[in-house]
Amino acid sequence: MIKQQGNILFCGVGGQGILLASEITAFVLIASGFDVKKSEVHGMAQRGGSVVAHLRYGEKVFSPLIDIASADIEVAFELLESVRYLPYLNTKSKVIVNTQKILPPSVSTGVEQYPDNLLDILKEKDLSVFPINAFDMAKEAGDMRAVNMVLVGALSKFIPVNEDVFFNIIEEKIPKKILEINRKAFIFGQKAVLT
């Protein structure tokens, strides 16, 4: 049985389209009758820094923040970021992770190395991990900026909502010109977590 309330944590790097992805998901949940609260970061944190959005849904949601060890799903837009928010996860959490790497300043300036065991860290923890190469899929769909829609597609498989609602909301919110690319990206994402 799928739970009728949930906590979804979106994380990644400023500029990756995290706010839009969480927004679309929030609209889908509202259209499906849930109360929703979503916390975002603006301002300073967006300048290429680590970005996180909390999305909570249920019959009635009070706190806009996901508690420690309470995220049901983590949608990580970048590999390193998927590990940063581990304290929010528990052994039942699902982790959808885009395997794309974006180097943080300490790595691109040669001070530190980009860790090479990040997926192992997640897998060792007994989490259900769904690594997907969203960047390549987005490119294949027609635009590398559609990474966020690939991830929303993958996420759609884990929340208690009819997929038609997703397609309707995407059609409503995405400009006509890039709708087809986004729809394709979404379907790639859906398929990626099935295999």
Added chain:
Amino acid sequence: MENKVLLLSGNEAIALGAYEANIKVASGYPGTPSTEILETLLSYDGIYTEWAPNEKVAVEVAIGASFAGVRSLATMKHVGLNVAADPLFTSVYTGVRGGFVIICADDPEMHSSQNEQDNRNYAFAAKLPMLEPSDPFEAKEFVKKAFNISEEFDTPVIVRTTTRLSHVKGIVSPGNIEKSKVSPSIEKIPEKFVMLPSYARKRRVELDKRLIRLREFVETFQENKIELGDKRIGFITSGVSYLYVKEAFPNASVLKLGIVYPFPEKMIKEFASQIEELFIVEELDPFIELHVKAMGIKCKGKELIPSRNELSSYIVKNAILKEDIKKAVFEPVQIPLRPPNLCPGCPHRGIFYALSKLKVFVAGDIGCYTLAAFKPLNAVDSCVCMGASIGTAFGMEKALGKDALSKIVAVIGDSTFVHSGITPLIDVVYNKGFTTVIILDNSTTAMTGHQQNPATGFTIKDEPTVSIDLEALCRAIGVKHVYTVNPNDILGTQKLVKQEIERDEPSVIITKAPCVLLPEVRKIKNKPIYKINKCKGCMTCVKLGCPAIEWIPINDEKSKQKGNSQINRVLCAGCGQCAMLCKFDAIMMEEK
């Protein structure tokens, strides 16, 4: 329209509330987390909306509109209210004609701020009512109520939001547009509007009478509510803290304060008398707690609840139960941090590289450029508040005398210079300083999300307007040495700065190049991209800290060269700063 549901942020809901309250004039100065309020208001018809040069002006404009009999709004972040405190305190004496509401957005945990002051203290200090909604739904309603309170009690009203309300999205439904009882006109009421001591003393008495009426009003105000549950444990709380309490203790009794000043003392007494163990849960200062304790009521507050940073339901539960709480299952793993950084191609980057080479003390200011304080540039040595760069540099100079010559510069952004940099520059000239001031003119207020300002030549609606001529302004103040340069020419700028810091007179260097995130810059097609050929591994370009430049180490002991620089084509914005610095000419434009 009635049953529609909208997903709005707290800020968007505040704007909708102001629209439904039928405001006519809105003024503010950008500042995270308040900025989107005015930006959202633009989408509603019939409201004059503007970016003011600073918060003091915004409040004065709103006061004027209120004097003219229309409803008015002023918006700002918490520290903005410090700037606007002067008109605020006395506007409480004059009172209003049209409803006048100030929105101030606090930032517990300093997500985007230089301090985390608790602005509820302003309500107490200035003696005016303050409302505190807890989610977007309430935010809209409370703003409407604030306007009614303002007109009914002849007082400015503050609505306090925090980052966790302003930037949370929740469900809101649109409502009806209200009417003000006041009509627009010019009225001469000197005993109300002219705060000479003789009139002010009378208004001071009125103010005390008003406070008595307000204290009565808050006892029955619907948004102060008692939710009785399990009486063994009870909470007095407000704002987002209420949400954390409800999440952590769904069955407990709660007194939720919708107005955090003045306090409904009878209600508090009545509530407390029924509760076995009373807790006050509030972010930052013990504002409610001190008052409840002063009433002689036993309660627990800051000895358990942290007075720094944001709360969460986890923190509240943990603090109060100290047992049986969900602990982290997975400990954090040590991985490289990802702090915010100047964008690839940011025009600010080169000048800070130059300053780091000149080894001067950089009295900094607030804006994107403050990020140059981080590695690898490490080129900002102080940052206090908006506009402080010039005054602090000048003060250091006066402290050290001639020894300071060629050792200190002040660095300030265009928006910040207009906000509060002009008066300190006047001080430098008037009092015979030799400060070198660098104005970083990137044609926008970038840090807060690219707002127009008086130096950009456009209004908040992107309509063309007069643009301040910064060079002419500085000359008019009396600065004799004023230059405008392109900061992407790092070496040329460095030479000029060196020349000017050695000069025994004030000078201003305006570095002019647009922020690369501006739409007009993004639109440019065929921007150059740079590439590196035959890198010698000297790391000069790496020290620039551009995110597009990646250092690839060579893990071969025998190799003399420790690594290579490489440019990420997707990120490179084509500013050419790195190419100018490379001594081996290894960095060049890619052929098209």
